């Protein structure tokens with residue numbers, strides 16, 4: 001089944017998944033709360049029973065009370081009505097409460113499941129989905145699903161029992177007249193069927209538009225500086241207005257479809273009612289119906305309109321929910337990371353080997369070609385090369401963020417695919433090109449994932465080693481300062497130092513630094529360099545750097561160009577070779593003379 005479009009492709013035809021399949025899956029969620037559900041169903045039944053009874057009660061009320069003036073009956077009737085209505089109130093409370101309890105539980109459960117699933121999805125999933133999509137599924141679609149499950153079940157039970165109860169009342173008064181009502185049922189079914197499919201298709205497009213709204217809002221919040229600096233406000237506003245308008249249009253289409261079906265059903269029912277009235281009045285002249293019977297009959301016929309209307313509009317809600325469930329389940333069905341490896345690994349020695357490695361992202365454009373090299377435990381390897389030459393890609397293969405490469409990547413002479421994923425990832429401390437910090441305290445960011453295992457002193461020591469302690473101590477709450485979403489309250493260099501401290505604290509046998517010091521000034525970089533050198537001493541390190549001064553002391557330098565490994569050797573060997581590296585090196589130090597002096601110092 002083709003995927004729904006989550007970005008802006010509204011014209012794509014929507015695919016409706018099999019409703020039965022969706023239902024049975026949804027049922028798995030609902031049935032966990034069967035206790036509350038049972039209460040809801042039973043109380044709804046009693047509630048509807050009371051309502052039907054009340055309509056029936058009109059008959060003796062009129063016949064005995066008003067026509068025959070039965071004093072005793074008139075005496076206890078008000079009390080009876082009072083008691084019954086207290087009961088009705090109680091039933092209504094319990095049914096509403098338990099229905100809400102079931103649907104809120106289903107919502108909670110779905111959200112938890114989605115979140116847990118997101119933890120297991122591969123990098124390729126994140127490359128292709130916008131966070132707007134994921135957020136809208138979590139917030140919007142999930143709510144629709146709950147509406148389609150518990151709420152609907154309750155309305156269905158309540159309305160259905162009311163219809164049944166009222167039909168019983170009608171039949172007990174006059175079965176001939178009641179039969180007339182049955183003629184309209186097939187008509188109602190046709191109307192419902194016609195609208196429900198349309199509503200479901202429309203609902204999928206509504207979800208699309210919600211996704212777009214979330215996506216646009218998010219992008220603009222995150223990128224507000226770019227929008228202002230480049231004067232994109234008008235353009236963004238126009239795009240957003242269009243998205244909001246599209247959402248409104250689609251919502252209105254659903255409203256129209258729903259309103260149409262409700263009115264048609266009521267119209268059909270009203271026609272049946274007037275025919276019945278006509279015949280009933282003929283019946284009265286033949287004195288088949290008593291005065292009370294006549295009132296109760298009309299009362300029942302009128303009362304049945306509301307539950308019928310509810311059943312019709314419920315259909316539409318149901319289909320909205322089905323559309324929601326389809327999206328939710330599609331996300332839950334996204335394939336998770338493969339973890340077929342069985343080998344456990346406590347602490348690697350740190351030997352790495354690439355053998356004939358080729359790799360392409362999903363678009364099939366070859367990104368790495370025929371990569372061969374090996375790193376001994378404790379060595380420092382530097383990767384240099386032009387932007388886009390595949391350096392980050394190469395290091396991302398190591399923790400198996402991407403799979404599907406050909407050739408072999410070995411860690412301690414064992415293919416990385418044979419290790420258990422968690423064990424493998426345990427071996428790497430990664431400072432990536434895009435530093436990610438959490439909206440939490442600095443201490444929590446440094447000790448991310450192991451806050452309860454490490455001591456405060458260890459956190460401080462890591463911060464110190466990363467030359468971060470100076471600025472941290474100047475913050476109002478020191479290590480306990482909250483740093484805002486993705487660390488917005490810190491400067492670029494400070495963020496990098498926090499990320500480095502995180503890697504230092506992890507104390508993994510292999511360190512990967514992808515442009516880890518690019519945002520630092522020369523002085524801080526030099527300090528960190530010293531700290532990192534200490535850190536690199538007994539572990540394998542892969543460093544990616546554009547500033548060549550930072551990598552001169554690497555044991556081996558690998559030069560990449562367009563996905564290929566073009567040169568390999570240490571600084572001096574490569575300079576002597578007068579190839580790509582020598583060219584790069586000369587170019588840098590001609591353009592930026594200050595760095596040259598750096599190079600000599602470091």
Ligand code: ATP
Nearest residue numbers: 127361362367386387388389390391392393394433
């Ligand atoms: P830089 O020095 O600018 O960081 P790099 O050497 O790290 O560059 P990579 O990020 O490895 O380069 O990218 C190599 C190629 O792979 C680029 O052509 C890029 O367009 C492509 N690429 C990178 N990430 C993805 C991805 N997630 N999906 C598809 N293609 C990608």
Ligand code: MG
Nearest residue numbers: 391392393433
């Ligand atoms: Mg990169």
